[in-house]
Amino acid sequence: MTSRTDVLGLGNAIVDVLARTDDAFLVAHGLAKGSMRLIEEAEAERLYAAMGPATIISGGSAANTIVGIASLGGSAAFVGKVKSDEVGRLFTHDIRAAGVSFDGTPAADGAATARSFILVTPDGERTMNTYLGACRDLGPADVDPEAVRAAEIVYMEGYLWDPPAAKDAFRKAVEIAHAAGRRVALTLSDSFCVDRYRDEFLGLLRDGSVDVLFANEHELKSLYATADFDAALAALKLENVLAAVTRSEKGSVVVTRESTRAVGAHPIEKLVDTTGAGDLFAAGFLFGLARGAEHDACARLGAMAAAEVIQHMGARPEVSLKDLAAESGLAL
């Protein structure tokens, strides 16, 4: 059976509420810069009231990646849970308008569609405060076996371990994908997320659930509980996966059992907002992989997509990444 979709993504369906702030605000509110923390509705209300004027743009880590793949010219689908509220309609509009197939039924009642309150400091770093809301209702029933079988790669985010039943959806997707001869990719999402689920994530690598792994330096060090990047990299080499480790302006490292290759970052003019950098790197890499490109070419495409998204507010591309790839001589 040939695949009709390059990548199917499974993740939390979140709308971002982005505001510029300063470091003093983060300190005053006890927020760890660069991290993602989960908050309940009352804290969401309190934080929103305290933060500055906001820009609202659809987000969600895996959802951003999937939109990036569509922007690169790929065929992409997303599975995630929204409620049938204003914010849910916004998420649905945006992902479909980006050319992504998104067919799930919104929840008629229960918690509101998820929002992430993202504070962007002058250094471009983003600090995320996520109210999961309707994402907590994502479960195995949302995974359509046909859609999984149709995808060359199934991509999932570590954040799926936060809501209660999403990991079961994840496991169901893994089983179907592998039975159909497809590959499964995972992003570690966030170093605090790795802290919460270290053993389970290591288990996914070692029991063959995951074929392709995305992590940044912090997440990789957290995975192996070490402060030493080289030690973490050495441990990673022993896992039987293809891994892409992102290192911000230092580019990325593509690791397999057989080789470790460094690929440079893509040049930028001005760093505005790092929100979505890892998501878009994954988009470029996965699109390349789905289309059979060499690992280096995948990493260069990832770096290009990340470079676009960190030069403006919001985690989704503002221009056609397909055109950008052509202009950059990176078209596949």
Next chain:
Amino acid sequence: MTSRTDVLGLGNAIVDVLARTDDAFLVAHGLAKGSMRLIEEAEAERLYAAMGPATIISGGSAANTIVGIASLGGSAAFVGKVKSDEVGRLFTHDIRAAGVSFDGTPAADGAATARSFILVTPDGERTMNTYLGACRDLGPADVDPEAVRAAEIVYMEGYLWDPPAAKDAFRKAVEIAHAAGRRVALTLSDSFCVDRYRDEFLGLLRDGSVDVLFANEHELKSLYATADFDAALAALKLENVLAAVTRSEKGSVVVTRESTRAVGAHPIEKLVDTTGAGDLFAAGFLFGLARGAEHDACARLGAMAAAEVIQHMGARPEVSLKDLAAESGLAL
């Protein structure tokens, strides 16, 4: 009585839904580039479904101006009507977070908070499609006499002639302001708006209701029903008002009965989205005026504020205009 507020603005409370598009989309949907047209809910739904991924940022012409005044370090207040829905809460949060006093009671029922679907073409031009919704409920009862008396300048938008009772709110504010020795400023808003209410707007200039007038070239030509800018300018000189006419990259012209002075535009690096250019020019000009600056200095401050807002998506400043004025040597 001394004023406690630099500027009180009265306008339509609108949240902008901005999406990039191309000229073919405008043509296919019969939209006149650069204009604002009013749409009903069904058309709003249809257009939203057809347009691309969107960024949501609070807007509204006079509201943007008032936010600009606060960003310049001024004391500012806004009167407008939202519903107590998600979009209304968003508008309220953003304007208050910008430091503006906004105390009106949201409508508990009736039409939804207003949205403007704004299509931005690659040349940076914006084409607006506005669903007025809850703005239709703005009326004289929303004008607090004390708040009007407290403001050095009361600023209103021509768009207030669109909803049914807002012009009555406008007239009430004029009466109170003038009785308290305050000044009244009006923007003509849009050339199509001038087409709709030409005689009434000319009446406001000639019966002494308006002391300060803002218009762009197109609006001024529409006001005097002429295709010749110099003829329109000559007609304007005969009105007994202080007028600032904006001319995009050609800067502005400050006109009184006694003099006509051209002031250059502020340099920009890259035009991204003209949404809010006129609104922010008015912000700088009014702030200068409220603080007793010379007309030329007012126009330079207006040009600076407009230059900031056209270099990013959305019609509200992304940086402190007070800091920008200090850096540009334009602080008052």
